[in-house]
Amino acid sequence: MLDAVLLGVLVAAIAIGFGLGYRQALRRAWQTPPDPSEALSRDYFIGLNYLLNEQPDEAINTFIQALEVNSDTVDTHIALGKLFRTRGEADKAVNIHQNLLARPALSALQNEQVQLELARDFMALGLHDRAQRLLQQIDADSRHEAHRVTARRLLVDLFEREKDWQSALEVMQPLLEQQPDMQRAAAHWQCELAEQDVTQASRTLAQRRLKKALQFDARCVRANLLLAELAMDKGHYADAITRLGRIADQEKAHIPTMLPGLQRAYRNAGDEAGFERHLLALLEEAPYTSVIVTLGELTHRRDGVDVAIERTGERLGVAPSLGGLDYLLDLYVESQRLSGREPPDSRLFLLKHHTRALLENRPRYRCQRCGFSGDTLTWQCPSCRHWGSVKPITGVEGE
Ligand SMILES: [Zn+2]
Structure with missing residues (x-):
């Protein structure tokens, strides 16, 4: 399918280029002896020949060679690079983008656009250091806010892959107001750091982080779950019950997630009757x-x-x-x-x-965004990388 798209883009681009070249050649026929459309048409037909012989890789290479780099074809080259990257050939995308950057014809805006694409290629190839340097440079130098924001979002993606939550927070914190979709992610970064604090630093620090997480995203179920655990460890069972009770208001689908904790809190508090009343109230709602x-x-x-x-x-x-x-x-x-x-x-x-x-063999959890399913609850979907979208499967066949 991607091959078909790639070839479609190329054939269209070459055909347009061929048409333009032919017209220009006609207009300048009296003064310009070498006809650019001749070389173009030769490559075009060689490419078509490969295509007809069902040799798509050779056809793609020939078409790319035929596509001249100038300010009008930069977008086509970028589109080609993207297609190569999405079909797992990021090394070819790097070649296309580095080839573009070597051309003086690019405007400053186009240059940054290509650099962002190159950073994406490096990330796809696992060359995180090179991607990070490039993105930090764009973030520091660019005059275009949209490019700075894109560079920061890509940096966040990179830090998330490296589980460097502190750096992700530092990069995105100044932009959180303008980027509301990142607030949920930022809440989870705080939760990740809080989990580290519980084992490596102090519980007080963890608690502070979790409250901050709820400021970022009031619907962060995970923060309340962790706060309840901390309260329970201190023997504050009533606090734990209140925290866990809030989860039913935050996200009904996570009632099954908090139920074992709730049971433990009531049991430790020696209040079985209270637990039954709580369950009956939950039953009404869910x-x-x-x-x-x-x-x-x-x-x-x-x-x-x-x-x-x-x-x-x-x-x-x-x-x-x-x-x-x-x-x-x-x-x-x-x-x-x-x-x-x-x-x-x-x-x-x-x-x-x-x-x-x-x-x-039935999955217990499913991502509400991409449909990924699994047996364990992951706060970041392993497939679409969205935070907080994996939830317990409920209903007739669920739980
Ligand atoms: Zn997903």
């Missing part, structure tokens, strides 16, 4: 499987398996799910075991076998 199962476990321990079956069955009637059904079957198996009936009903085991098989 009848997720994890909430229903946790409530079922509480009822099971306190009132016995049959009451748990009844309540869980009612709740699943309102919000059915495969995970909920699997748990209900566990309760039925337990009830049968307690009744001492012999032989046990094999149909229950068969059903349980099926729900297990259906639940196995």
Whole structure:
């Protein structure tokens, strides 16, 4: 597909160049003996010949040689470089961009544009030092704000790849007001640094960073999760419960993420009744499987398996799910075991076998932006690199 796009761009560019060259040649025929359109047309037909013989690489090389570098064709060269980079041939893109930079015909604006592209090529090739030097130079020297912003955003991308969160923050902090989409990322950089502080520096410093993260992005679930952990470590269970409670308002989809912490906080506080009330309130807002199962476990321990079956069955009637059904079957198996009936009903085991098989190998988390799915919660999507877009999968087949 990319080959087709690349060839389309080239054929169009050469055809236009051929047409222009031919017209100019006609106009100047009386004074200019060498006809530029001749060489152009020769390359054009050689390229076409390669194309017809299904040799796209040779065709592309011939077309590139035929495409003259001047201020009118810079954009075409840049587009070609981008296409090479996206199809994994960044080294070819470097050649195109370095070739462009060697031409005196470029304006200052075009020169910077090409340098930004070259920095992207270096990043794609893993040459981070060279990319960083180039970008820092553009950031320091450019008179065009848009180029400075692009250079900084690319620097941030580079620092993120190197997990250098402090440098990412320093580069982007002055621009956060104008770049609201970076505020969420900045909150996560603070969280990353806070996690380092917990193990390497001080908890007070970590706490300060996490509060800063919430100033950057009031919907940063991760900051509240970490603040709750810090509160719990100090034995401040009520604080931890308040922090975790806020997550339901920040992002309902993350209720399953905070539930184990919430359970631990209430347990440490010795307040099981409070936990049940909290769960019932959550159930009203978000009848997720994890909430229903946790409530079922509480009822099971306190009132016995049959009451748990009844309540869980009612709740699943309102919000059915495969995970909920699997748990209900566990309760039925337990009830049968307690009744001492012999032989046990094999149909229950068969059903349980099926729900297990259906639940196995299912991803638990999905990126809301690009659809990437996996078994662990990652705060930065490994595929689209967006922060905070990976969330637990809820619903009939979720959790
Ligand atoms: Zn994604």
